[in-house]
Amino acid sequence: MNKEKWTKSPWTISIGSALFSLLLTMGYDYSKEKPILTTVWSIIKWIRNLLWTIINFDLKVWWIIIAVALFILVIAIIDKFKKEETFKPDFYSYREGTFKRWKWTWTWKIRSSDNVWVISNLEAHCPNCDTPMIERSSIMYGLSFDCPRCEFQSKEGQCDEPHKIERIILDNIDRKRNEKKPSP
Numbered sequence: 116m117n118k119e120k121w122t123k124s125p126w127t128i129s130i131g132s133a134l135f136s137l138l139l140t141m142g143y144d145y146s147k148e149k150p151i152l153t154t155v156w157s158i159i160k161w162i163r164n165l166l167w168t169i170i171n172f173d174l175k176v177w178w179i180i181i182a183v184a185l186f187i188l189v190i191a192i193i194d195k196f197k198k199e200e201t202f203k204p205d206f207y208s209y210r211e212g213t214f215k216r217w218k219w220t221w222t223w224k225i226r227s228s229d230n231v232w233v234i235s236n237l238e239a240h241c242p243n244c245d246t247p248m249i250e251r252s253s254i255m256y257g258l259s260f261d262c263p264r265c266e267f268q269s270k271e272g273q274c275d276e277p278h279k280i281e282r283i284i285l286d287n288i289d290r291k292r293n294e295k296k297p298s299p
């Protein structure tokens with residue numbers, strides 16, 4: 116829209132003139148020192164004029180198209196977030212359990228190579244103070260766990276093995292799922 120068109124549009128003219136008359140009345144009231152009523156009246160008139168202008172405004176088709184497109188976009192975005200929320204499986208909240216000797220915690224993530232939920236950040240907690248322990252494994256000494264807080268140590272043969280814990284977690288989920296299935 117160029118400048119000339121803009122100043123000539125009925126929108127600009129009527130808002131402009133309404134504003135102008137409002138200012139004029141306010142100025143008049145101020146000079147005569149009996150404001151309020153006339154000012155309030157002219158504000159009401161100004162709002163009425165404004166509404167009238169909006170109602171009579173000739174709509175461009177491309178405005179409607181843009182409005183509809185924006186609306187669809189917003190709906191699509193909301194829908195996407197909703198899907199991501201509902202996509203989380205039942206077992207997503209299953210993140211801790213006590214197996215064999217210790218308490219274990221873990222999180223779930225989707226393995227991007229095949230889109231499968233897998234256990235990640237599997238940690239054994241110290242039986243004395245509940246701090247996540249440091250896991251070490253070496254060919255010479257085998258598997259060991261140390262507590263960084265209370266110096267609890269567990270050597271090969273006294274440790275829960277992470278790969279077995281993982282298996283148990285997955286099996287627990289399978290068992291729960293089978294419980295839910297109606298018997299044939």
Ligand SMILES: [Zn+2]
Binds near residue numbers: 245246264
């Ligand atoms: Zn400890």
